Amino acid sequence: MDSEPVNVREFQKLAKEALPKMHYDFYAGGAEDEHTLKENVKAFQRITFRPRILIDVSNINMETTILGYKISAPIIVAPTGCHIYAHPEGEVVTARAAAACNTIMVLSFASSCTIEEVASSCDAVRFYQLYVCKQRYVSAQLLARAESKGFKAVVLTADTPKIGRREADIRNKLTAPQSKNLEGLLSVEADSKGGSDFGAFASETLDPSLNWKDIAWLKSITKLPILLKGVLTAEDAQKAVEVGVDAIIVSNHGARQLDYAPASISVLEEVVQAVAGAVPVLFDGGVRRGTDVFKALALGAQAVMIGRPVIYGLAAKGEFGVKRVLEMLKDELELTMSLNGCCTVKDITRNHVRTEGDRLRSLM
Ligand SMILES: Cc1cc2nc3c(=O)[nH]c(=O)nc-3n(C[C@H](O)[C@H](O)[C@H](O)COP(=O)(O)O)c2cc1C
Numbered sequence: 633m634d635s636e637p638v639n640v641r642e643f644q645k646l647a648k649e650a651l652p653k654m655h656y657d658f659y660a661g662g663a664e665d666e667h668t669l670k671e672n673v674k675a676f677q678r679i680t681f682r683p684r685i686l687i688d689v690s691n692i693n694m695e696t697t698i699l700g701y702k703i704s705a706p707i708i709v710a711p712t713g714c715h716i717y718a719h720p721e722g723e724v725v726t727a728r729a730a731a732a733c734n735t736i737m738v739l740s741f742a743s744s745c746t747i748e749e750v751a752s753s754c755d756a757v758r759f760y761q762l763y764v765c766k767q768r769y770v771s772a773q774l775l776a777r778a779e780s781k782g783f784k785a786v787v788l789t790a791d792t793p794k795i796g797r798r799e800a801d802i803r804n805k806l807t808a809p810q811s812k813n814l815e816g817l818l819s820v821e822a823d824s825k826g827g828s829d830f831g832a833f834a835s836e837t838l839d840p841s842l843n844w845k846d847i848a849w850l851k852s853i854t855k856l857p858i859l860l861k862g863v864l865t866a867e868d869a870q871k872a873v874e875v876g877v878d879a880i881i882v883s884n885h886g887a888r889q890l891d892y893a894p895a896s897i898s899v900l901e902e903v904v905q906a907v908a909g910a911v912p913v914l915f916d917g918g919v920r921r922g923t924d925v926f927k928a929l930a931l932g933a934q935a936v937m938i939g940r941p942v943i944y945g946l947a948a949k950g951e952f953g954v955k956r957v958l959e960m961l962k963d964e965l966e967l968t969m970s971l972n973g974c975c976t977v978k979d980i981t982r983n984h985v986r987t988e989g990d991r992l993r994s995l996m
Pocket residue numbers: 658659660672710711712713740741742761789861883884885886887888916917918919937938939940941
């Protein structure tokens with residue numbers, strides 16, 4: 633592409649040009665038929681607005697708070713692994729960009745840089761994403777390191793008892809990345825059995841016995857607030873509130889786990905209604921436009937998390953690229969708020985959007 637990208641999607645093309653196929657496929661790919669991957673984006677496109685007019689929108693304020701931490705807009709960086717494939721300095725660069733945009737970065741358990749490197753790279757608010765390993769002491773030690781380095785919350789990813797079947801990675805024979813965080817704790821050598829070493833390593837590492845009772849275990853090893861990531865049903869949302877998590881993240885893991893899971897945006901409202909304000913609900917999956925951010929907020933999310941676009945920005949243009957991705961989404965959100973007649977994120981309501989469900993109900 634000759635010209636500068638004018639929207640977030642155009643960073644994907646640049647990333648594809650910049651990266652070896654194996655690494656681009658790892659970032660871009662989803663599970664199996666990639667039905668959910670496509671739906672995550674398409675489901676947003678089926679939601680339209682109910683804009684209000686003649687409202688003074690000369691001052692727009694997008695600021696919000698997440699678990700008490702003020703950020704410039706309800707757009708934060710999702711946990712994604714292996715940033716070193718996208719940039720030689722990895723997550724340290726992403727963290728600096730998030731800090732420059734005055735937002736939160738969630739550092740992945742599968743990060744290329746160490747917890748300590750990311751902690752010392754910037755003074756932004758950081759959350760730590762945790763996978764629970766069969767060797768529980770490994771997870772406990774990494775979480776203790778994150779807590780001691782000032783990470784403010786733990787994001788427990790609960791949709792990954794086993795790794796999803798990502799066929800591009802299998803075809804490409806993707807190898808497990810070296811993890812400096814795991815040095816001395818866990819070997820990344822794994823028997824690929826003809827599949828990707830990455831998949832084999834993940835399957836050998838992740839604890840499939842993780843269950844609701846383990847929230848008590850997690851609480852026993854940390855004082856940090858717990859965000860539960862991967863909730864897609866009202867039933868699980870209610871259970872999450874019952875076991876005392878501090879926030880819920882509606883997510884299908886960027887469609888990399890269970891194919892034919894619903895598009896995240898299609899179940900957000902169900903979860904929000906089940907939670908009934910007991911805890912904040914965050915959202916991720918398929919957010920590519922400021923209009924998508926607005927739609928998620930209108931359906932009850934407190935903030936959205938951005939996965940692939942951040943990596944594409946990193947791969948295409950380093951720290952500047954990540955900043956541009958976050959700024960573009962912010963700029964588009966600001967315009968969407970103006971054109972819908974909303975001056976603050978609190979002004980965004982359910983009445984500002986019309987979903988597929990609304991349309992079907994109106995026909996009955
Ligand atoms: C390359 C890649 C790596 C990911 N790694 C993790 C991870 O380590 N932990 C996790 O909880 N989620 C992980 N995710 C899922 C993201 O946190 C997030 O749910 C998803 O990317 C959101 O969808 P989006 O990419 O459409 O924005 C990963 C996603 C991608 C694309």
